[in-house]
Amino acid sequence: MATISDIARQANVSRTLVSRVLNNKAGVSPENRKKILEIIEENHYVPNSLAKSLVLQKTNTIGVVMDDLCNSFFFKLIAGLQDAAESHGYNILFCSGQKDMATRLKYVDYLTGGCTDGIIAYGSCFDDNELFRYLAAKSANSVLIESNLSDCATDKILLDNFHGAYTATEHLIRQGRRHIIHVTCDMNYAVGLERLNGFVQAMRDYKMPLGPDSILYADHFEKIAYQQMQKRLAHGTRPDACFVGADKPAFGVLRAAMEAGLSIPGDLAVIGFDDDEPDSKDMLFPPLSTMRQPLYEMGQAGVSLLIDKMNHSDREPVVKSFDAELVLRETCK
Amino acid sequence: MATISDIARQANVSRTLVSRVLNNKAGVSPENRKKILEIIEENHYVPNSLAKSLVLQKTNTIGVVMDDLCNSFFFKLIAGLQDAAESHGYNILFCSGQKDMATRLKYVDYLTGGCTDGIIAYGSCFDDNELFRYLAAKSANSVLIESNLSDCATDKILLDNFHGAYTATEHLIRQGRRHIIHVTCDMNYAVGLERLNGFVQAMRDYKMPLGPDSILYADHFEKIAYQQMQKRLAHGTRPDACFVGADKPAFGVLRAAMEAGLSIPGDLAVIGFDDDEPDSKDMLFPPLSTMRQPLYEMGQAGVSLLIDKMNHSDREPVVKSFDAELVLRETCK
DNA sequence: TTGTACGCGTTATCAT
DNA sequence: ATGATAACGCGTACAA
Numbered sequence: 287m288a289t290i291s292d293i294a295r296q297a298n299v300s301r302t303l304v305s306r307v308l309n310n311k312a313g314v315s316p317e318n319r320k321k322i323l324e325i326i327e328e329n330h331y332v333p334n335s336l337a338k339s340l341v342l343q344k345t346n347t348i349g350v351v352m353d354d355l356c357n358s359f360f361f362k363l364i365a366g367l368q369d370a371a372e373s374h375g376y377n378i379l380f381c382s383g384q385k386d387m388a389t390r391l392k393y394v395d396y397l398t399g400g401c402t403d404g405i406i407a408y409g410s411c412f413d414d415n416e417l418f419r420y421l422a423a424k425s426a427n428s429v430l431i432e433s434n435l436s437d438c439a440t441d442k443i444l445l446d447n448f449h450g451a452y453t454a455t456e457h458l459i460r461q462g463r464r465h466i467i468h469v470t471c472d473m474n475y476a477v478g479l480e481r482l483n484g485f486v487q488a489m490r491d492y493k494m495p496l497g498p499d500s501i502l503y504a505d506h507f508e509k510i511a512y513q514q515m516q517k518r519l520a521h522g523t524r525p526d527a528c529f530v531g532a533d534k535p536a537f538g539v540l541r542a543a544m545e546a547g548l549s550i551p552g553d554l555a556v557i558g559f560d561d562d563e564p565d566s567k568d569m570l571f572p573p574l575s576t577m578r579q580p581l582y583e584m585g586q587a588g589v590s591l592l593i594d595k596m597n598h599s600d601r602e603p604v605v606k607s608f609d610a611e612l613v614l615r616e617t618c619k
Numbered sequence: 620m621a622t623i624s625d626i627a628r629q630a631n632v633s634r635t636l637v638s639r640v641l642n643n644k645a646g647v648s649p650e651n652r653k654k655i656l657e658i659i660e661e662n663h664y665v666p667n668s669l670a671k672s673l674v675l676q677k678t679n680t681i682g683v684v685m686d687d688l689c690n691s692f693f694f695k696l697i698a699g700l701q702d703a704a705e706s707h708g709y710n711i712l713f714c715s716g717q718k719d720m721a722t723r724l725k726y727v728d729y730l731t732g733g734c735t736d737g738i739i740a741y742g743s744c745f746d747d748n749e750l751f752r753y754l755a756a757k758s759a760n761s762v763l764i765e766s767n768l769s770d771c772a773t774d775k776i777l778l779d780n781f782h783g784a785y786t787a788t789e790h791l792i793r794q795g796r797r798h799i800i801h802v803t804c805d806m807n808y809a810v811g812l813e814r815l816n817g818f819v820q821a822m823r824d825y826k827m828p829l830g831p832d833s834i835l836y837a838d839h840f841e842k843i844a845y846q847q848m849q850k851r852l853a854h855g856t857r858p859d860a861c862f863v864g865a866d867k868p869a870f871g872v873l874r875a876a877m878e879a880g881l882s883i884p885g886d887l888a889v890i891g892f893d894d895d896e897p898d899s900k901d902m903l904f905p906p907l908s909t910m911r912q913p914l915y916e917m918g919q920a921g922v923s924l925l926i927d928k929m930n931h932s933d934r935e936p937v938v939k940s941f942d943a944e945l946v947l948r949e950t951c952k
Numbered sequence: 953t954t955g956t957a958c959g960c961g962t963t964a965t966c967a968t
Numbered sequence: 969a970t971g972a973t974a975a976c977g978c979g980t981a982c983a984a
Contacts, residue, residue, distance in 0.1 A: 287733075289976090289977055289978085290977065290978065290979095291977075291978095299954080299955090300954065300955045300956080301955090301977090301978080301979090302954070302955060302956085302979085302980080303953085303954070303955085305978070305979060305980085306979095308978095308979095309979080313953065313954080314953075314954090315953060315954090318953085318954090330756055330757055332728060332731055332732045332757060333732060333977085333978075334673075334732060334733040334976090334977050334978070335729060335732035335733050335734055335978095336669045336672055336673045336678075336732075336733040336734060336976090336977075336978090337673055337733070337960085337976070337977035337978040337979090338977080338978055338979075339669055339960090339978090340667075340669045340670055340673060340959095340960045340961065340962090340976095340977080340978075341959070341960050341977085341978050341979050341980085342960085342978085342979070343960070345669075347729075355688065355697055355701075355713065356691075356694035356697055356698055358689075358691050361689035364688055364689055365689055365717070368688075368715065368717055369717070372717075372722060377714070377725075377726065377729050378714065379712045379713070379714050380688065380712070380713045380714065381710070381711065381712050381713065382701065384698065384701055384702070384705075389705060392710075393710065395665055396668060396680075396710050398665050399665045399666060399667055399668035399669075400667035400668050400669040400670070400961085401668055401669060401734060423663050424663055424665060570903055622960090622961055622962090623961065623962065623963095624961075632970075632971085633970065633971040633972075634961090634962080634963090634971085635963085635964090635970070635971055635972085636969085636970065636971080638962070638963060638964090639970095641962095642963085645969095646969060646970080647969070647970085648969060648970090651969085651970090666961080666962070667960090667961050667962070668962095669960090669961075669962085670960070670961030670962035670963085670976085671961080671962050671963075672962090672976090673960095673961080673962070673963095673975095673976045673977065673978095674961085674962050674963050674964080674975070674976045675962085675963070675964095675976085676976070733977085
């Protein structure tokens with residue numbers, strides 16, 4: 287690989303002149319500039335960004351650590367991150383440990399080791415806290431998305447899950463529903479707990495009955511929610527509304543309800559959470575009402591916050607919270 | 620951010636000793652080793668990988684350029700790339716230009732600028748050829764997956780689309796189907812053309828009728844294929860088998876056929892290509908027969924080839940071709 | 953306009 | 969066992 291010295295030698299000039307040409311700076315005679323540009327072209331010369339970053343103490347690159355790149359839930363987030371990085375003139379790199387913590391910690395080491403100016407990490411799983419603490423300790427220029435770890439003094443992008451769950455539940459109550467239940471998403475995630483809390487609070491505030499079978503525990507997939515709802519419909523009083531902690535389990539709920547012969551939303555109103563994967567299901571189920579999570583905007587905000595922090599390294603950590611938006615579709619009219 | 624000099628100063632030793640400790644090398648007294656390790660720990664010190672890579676001329680990192688990260692089609696490929704990189708002890712970074720060519724070229728510049736040892740690019744869209752040529756010119760350590768550009772002297776990972784299409788078509792013929800048609804995927808991609816050619820060749824070899832309405836042109840999505848098939852079923856002789864150039868359009872074909880009252884596979888046998896997104900559709904349609912593309916293995920092979928090339932920089936380019944595998948499910952018994 | 957010299961943070965070589 | 973020094977490729981004062 288050609289270096290700046292090679293180019294300088296071939297052009298019979300100093301490296302300084304070549305550097306000036308590369309960075310479009312003044313102080314080079316037109317003839318020399320032309321000659322240098324030609325030689326650069328001939329050699330397919332690309333400046334070594336390592337050396338450049340080393341001397342400038344600036345990489346112009348943002349690193350993103352995901353727990354898994356292979357999940358369509360992240361598409362909007364990734365798009366938001368990419369668009370924002372692009373518009374700010376930053377490169378953005380993605381890496382994931384494929385759910386393996388050791389690998390992800392290795393990537394944090396790598397990304398904090400000089401090749402990026404800052405790092406963004408996403409997740410709300412309690413198991414991820416180790417990663418967030420490790421990251422926060424290593425780099426002041428980092429942003430956590432969806433995690434509200436109090437002992438990490440980094441910037442944070444949050445979704446107000448409590449408020450979103452409250453809003454959804456409140457809507458069902460005001461609609462006149464009497465027997466409202468909640469099917470949780472995975473309780474190993476902070477979002478699961480927060481959404482449950484929002485549901486409970488709304489039910490209490492409106493003096494709605496809250497019994498032992500008002501809450502069914504499921505996860506982020508369809509199956510468990512389906513089974514839980516099946517069981518629930520076989521025993522006890524029939525619910526007439528259900529707030530589900532995520533969209534995937536909401537489809538499980540819908541399936542169980544439809545198989546049990548319930549009409550949607552007449553017999554049972556359903557509201558999910560997240561508003562992901564809208565297209566693949568829309569021939570199987572009535573379109574799902576849900577609390578839309580603005581993942582694209584959250585990604586954009588994460589990049590903005592990070593860049594702001596890099597330019598004001600002494601400012602206090604910022605927490606920016608987003609609200610989920612109630613999107614009413616067929617399952618809750 | 621602390622540097623190796625900071626650590627050395629605090630420990631009252633030279634940078635050499637700190638470096639030895641960092642790299643687990645002999646030649647440090649136990650007391651010094653202990654002291655240095657403590658100070659490293661205290662300071663959350665991480666060696667600057669830029670400086671390290673600069674002096675070692677080795678980054679231990681592979682870069683991947685995708686045209687789009689937000690596509691579930693790539694999940695298996697990404698997993699294969701990650702697993703292989705991990706098992707070879709390499710970091711692997713993903714970036715994408717979100718379909719914007721200028722951005723992707725920028726990333727090629729960035730990745731070839733010293734921060735990676737080699738680069739993997741995926742794609743078979745004819746529009747991508749510019750990118751591949753650019754990459755091949757800039758870096759000898761690069762691997763193209765799915766592209767067979769003859770003027771790029773890089774290693775290549777290919778799928779034998781022609782043979783796969785031939786196999787699928789042949790299977791339909793031997794099954795006794797008489798009126799076989801082909802619905803193409805997007806013809807802006809080399810794979811679309813190759814699969815079409817395989818279909819035609821098989822039909823010719825077996826003296827099957829090949830008329831103007833034996834081929835319907837669609838793309839990588841469900842809608843066009845659905846419309847095309849609807850039109851086709853309304854006019855002309857009814858086909859009794861259909862080989863489709865990808866799975867998504869195959870679902871469009873199935874939908875048109877089922878809405879027209881055809882029984883699957885009795886009236887119409889269908890074989891797709893790729894074997895992606897199996898789960899989301901399995902309640903809507905009978906499970907789809909398809910030519911499985913071994914994307915995971917192709918990703919693994921890409922990493923292996925790249926690492927091999929980096930260790931034998933003078934060897935000739937290697938082309939490794941994979942075969943698609945016929946997976947028979949309900950739509951073609 | 954042009955070139956010299958230094959530093960970025962690390963590892964390797966060669967002394968001591 | 970320990971440390972001084974050069975080198976990786978680049979940008980930039982400063983001098984000429």
